[in-house]
């Protein structure tokens with residue numbers, strides 16, 4: 784279970800977001816600039832809130848009153864952006880294993896060859912990210928997040944750079960992860976079809992505020 788109550792201010796933007804999110808996929812839907820990516824960055828620890836709290840399972844990740852801020856690397860949160868940000872100096876294999884190698888073997892839910900096969904990146908394992916297409920980079924980013932065996936998976940339009948065939952191939956995999964792990968997953972997308980297929984519930988983001996949403 785993920786719970787948060789967060790405020791964050793930029794010059795002309797204020798985020799004020801409160802939610803309790805259980806296992807499975809929670810879609811986050813809303814207009815461009817409404818704060819969806821900012822919310823994910825706050826949960827991942829890439830941004831610090833002006834004030835608020837984040838709890839993931841039994842662990843308090845952020846509590847500004849108690850001056851607690853668990854850094855991104857210690858949150859066990861997997862993150863996939865629109866433009867799969869890979870480490871450019873590492874090969875695909877090294878990118879995939881980056882988090883995987885840093886968690887205890889008993890916590891690992893997936894193995895490299897299975898994930899690479901499923902995402903069709905086995906032939907790319909020795910390449911550097913600069914030599915990959917956008918869609919290939921995205922699949923590696925997704926694989927890296929999964930191999931980290933996160934306790935929370937944050938997905939920011941993870942399929943938007945892929946063609947339809949790959950979307951159709953990866954969506955069932957995401958569904959299987961959801962069904963088998965019951966991990967909390969926050970899934971930002973503009974695609975109704977992805978929400979219809981994957982999401983257990985949908986939150987709407989409107990000018991920095993979250994509310995239950997109807998996507999029609």
Ligand SMILES: Nc1ncnc2c1ncn2[C@@H]1O[C@H](COP(=O)(O)OP(=O)(O)OP(=O)(O)O)[C@@H](O)[C@H]1O
Pocket residue numbers: 793795796813814815816817818819820821822
């Ligand atoms: N690095 C930044 N510096 C300053 N302002 C930013 C930065 N990133 C985002 N913003 C602003 O913060 C607000 C929220 O942006 P955010 O990227 O969270 O929206 P979003 O809902 O994810 O949009 P999109 O659907 O276009 O990705 C917007 O007003 C945006 O212009």
